[in-house]
Amino acid sequence: MSALTTPEVIPEERRAGSRSLRKAARRPGPSGYRDKKSLGLTAVMVIFLVYSLVPLFYLLVNSTKSQDSLLASFGLWFGDGFHMFQNIHDVFTYNGGIFLTWFRNTLLYVVVGAGGATLLATLAGYGLAKFRFTGRRAVFAVVLGSIAIPGTALAVPTFLLFSHLGLTNTPWAIILPSLISPFGLYLVWTYAVDAIPEELLEAARIDGAGEIRIFFTIAIRLLTPGIVTVLLFSVVATWNNYFLPLIMLSDPKWYPLTVGLNQWSQQANGVAADPIYNLVVTGSLITIVPIVVVFLLLQRYWQSGLGAGGVKM
Amino acid sequence: MSSRAIQATRSGRTRRGKQTGWLFVAPFMVVLVAMLIVPIGYALYLSLFRDQLIGGNHFVGFANYIQLVQDSKFWSSFLRVLIFLVIQVPVMLILALVAALALDSARLHAAGFFRIAIFLPYAVPGVVAALIWGFIYGPQFGLTGSFNDLLGSDLLKPFTSTWILTSIGNIVTWEFLGYNMIIFFAALRVVPTELYEAASLDGAGSLRTIISIKLPALRGAIVIATIFSIIGSFQLFNEPNLLKTLAPNVIGTFFTPNMYAYNLSFAGQQFNYSATVAIVMGVITAVIAYVVQVRGTRQENR
Numbered sequence: 122m123s124a125l126t127t128p129e130v131i132p133e134e135r136r137a138g139s140r141s142l143r144k145a146a147r148r149p150g151p152s153g154y155r156d157k158k159s160l161g162l163t164a165v166m167v168i169f170l171v172y173s174l175v176p177l178f179y180l181l182v183n184s185t186k187s188q189d190s191l192l193a194s195f196g197l198w199f200g201d202g203f204h205m206f207q208n209i210h211d212v213f214t215y216n217g218g219i220f221l222t223w224f225r226n227t228l229l230y231v232v233v234g235a236g237g238a239t240l241l242a243t244l245a246g247y248g249l250a251k252f253r254f255t256g257r258r259a260v261f262a263v264v265l266g267s268i269a270i271p272g273t274a275l276a277v278p279t280f281l282l283f284s285h286l287g288l289t290n291t292p293w294a295i296i297l298p299s300l301i302s303p304f305g306l307y308l309v310w311t312y313a314v315d316a317i318p319e320e321l322l323e324a325a326r327i328d329g330a331g332e333i334r335i336f337f338t339i340a341i342r343l344l345t346p347g348i349v350t351v352l353l354f355s356v357v358a359t360w361n362n363y364f365l366p367l368i369m370l371s372d373p374k375w376y377p378l379t380v381g382l383n384q385w386s387q388q389a390n391g392v393a394a395d396p397i398y399n400l401v402v403t404g405s406l407i408t409i410v411p412i413v414v415v416f417l418l419l420q421r422y423w424q425s426g427l428g429a430g431g432v433k434m
Numbered sequence: 435m436s437s438r439a440i441q442a443t444r445s446g447r448t449r450r451g452k453q454t455g456w457l458f459v460a461p462f463m464v465v466l467v468a469m470l471i472v473p474i475g476y477a478l479y480l481s482l483f484r485d486q487l488i489g490g491n492h493f494v495g496f497a498n499y500i501q502l503v504q505d506s507k508f509w510s511s512f513l514r515v516l517i518f519l520v521i522q523v524p525v526m527l528i529l530a531l532v533a534a535l536a537l538d539s540a541r542l543h544a545a546g547f548f549r550i551a552i553f554l555p556y557a558v559p560g561v562v563a564a565l566i567w568g569f570i571y572g573p574q575f576g577l578t579g580s581f582n583d584l585l586g587s588d589l590l591k592p593f594t595s596t597w598i599l600t601s602i603g604n605i606v607t608w609e610f611l612g613y614n615m616i617i618f619f620a621a622l623r624v625v626p627t628e629l630y631e632a633a634s635l636d637g638a639g640s641l642r643t644i645i646s647i648k649l650p651a652l653r654g655a656i657v658i659a660t661i662f663s664i665i666g667s668f669q670l671f672n673e674p675n676l677l678k679t680l681a682p683n684v685i686g687t688f689f690t691p692n693m694y695a696y697n698l699s700f701a702g703q704q705f706n707y708s709a710t711v712a713i714v715m716g717v718i719t720a721v722i723a724y725v726v727q728v729r730g731t732r733q734e735n736r
Contacts, residue, residue: 159541248458278477361559
């Protein structure tokens with residue numbers, strides 16, 4: 122049924138004491154007590170579904186229209202002709218192929234930023250869960266405190282700091298601030314407490330394995346659902362990042378897709394207005410497709426990771 | 435909060451006295467200090483200075499804070515996000531709660547499909563969400579015109595000053611409804627089955643089970659979702675800043691505190707005052723988040 126109840130994604134339920142064992146004894150299906158399907162309830166959910174999907178349908182439909190037919194046809198249905206491939210072609214060739222540069226930049230920021238954030242959060246979460254060391258409580262307090270600090274409150278001071286260091290208008294200005302994910306650390310930490318049995322670590326130590334090796338051969342494997350969850354949410358955060366690149370970057374050649382698309386959208390206004398709405402619509406579609414696909418492919422991981430780590434607070 | 439995590443570590447056979455843990459924690463802490471603590475310190479430093487044409491950069495003590503307290507632009511922007519928060523957050527969380535309870539009820543057809551489809555908007559970048567909804571709201575090729583024609587009225591005017599907060603609230607709700615639904619749903623999944631069996635034996639109906647078992651089990655998740663939503667509301671920037679192009683007369687430079695701080699910095703070059711706005715908003719957000727957390731946990735013990 123759901124990924125949540127399959128044993129290999131919630132290993133800690135089987136191992137970590139009687140409390141978890143009791144929890145593991147839940148029924149295989151959803152936790153309701155009646156199994157009669159309700160049409161009324163399904164109808165209510167259809168309303169939620171329509172609300173969630175109509176804007177995406179709108180985007181899909183309108184990416185098939187040319188600039189002229191966009192303005193002439195009804196928004197929720199197809200217009201004259203099918204221009205999607207032409208639009209995609211135009212998106213990638215407009216203004217010397219700048220969209221492709223933006224796409225590459227986004228990938229760079231996501232791979233290095235989100236990848237780095239996940240690595241740092243995983244290392245630190247494991248360290249906090251499985252070791253006791255001087256200053257551990259202080260680290261705990263700082264991490265929990267920093268979850269509450271609004272990221273954008275830091276944006277202006279960070280910008281000023283970076284401009285002193287000559288880092289603005291470089292990829293570092295986007296990557297460095299993305300490397301911190303206090304919530305990711307918290308997720309890995311709560312996950313690691315149950316997912317990695319102490320006995321296994323002790324056994325490895327007795328066998329003479331070093332701590333680094335234990336981490337990379339044993340811990341990482343057991344932490345996978347938690348790590349995938351953190352990675353996925355870091356990817357979303359960096360892929361969707363707008364405020365930081367907006368203030369840090371002035372040269373379009375370093376823009377990510379979000380800032381670039383908005384620049385295209387604003388091109389329709391002002392004195393030298395040159396509306397390219399069809400490219401904005403199609404570009405938006407191209408921007409969301411990769412991340413939607415990633416979410417769909419990895420859904421069993423992030424749903425179990427959230428279930429195991431995110432709600433234990 | 436997370437006392438279970440601490441307890442579990444304490445009871446486990448860990449290596450006391452060794453500093454191996456720092457090996458794993460240090461890289462994170464170095465970046466945290468550089469990217470979080472240092473900017474905060476720098477912002478505090480900036481907020482105590484003022485850059486003037488005559489005399490240059492000099493120490494002014496709390497003058498920037500005093501100016502902020504008397505700044506009607508700041509307070510009007512603050513009031514706006516507060517109104518937004520008080521209405522949008524409960525609406526979104528209640529809708530998410532309803533959806534999560536429906537998913538958990540085992541009485542839905544195609545529950546798995548609903549779960550993933552309603553979650554999908556979360557994967558859409560905020561900028562793209564604002565662009566799509568901006569188009570939908572818009573008069574040129576949006577749906578508002580078609581909808582009004584259908585009704586034979588001009589009921590919907592998304593870009594007027596009376597409607598603009600609703601328009602923005604709708605975008606934010608669309609983006610985060612499914613995310614909160616998943617958080618609540620995940621919390622419902624770990625309720626022990628015995629509770630439902632006992633309730634069923636006692637003859638409790640659906641509503642009774644929801645009130646007595648499911649809602650109490652969701653308390654922690656609701657507190658977390660509320661805190662994140664409060665932080666999000668106070669930080670409101672992307673959606674209004676993008677809709678500004680479409681509704682320039684309604685959304686000004688100090689529509690939200692964040693837009694105010696942004697415009698002070700990048701249009702007005704008032705970096706010191708902008709840092710003051712950022713700090714004050716950070717403190718207000720942290721205090722409110724803390725109060726929600728303390729209240730949420732206290733009720734848990736009642």
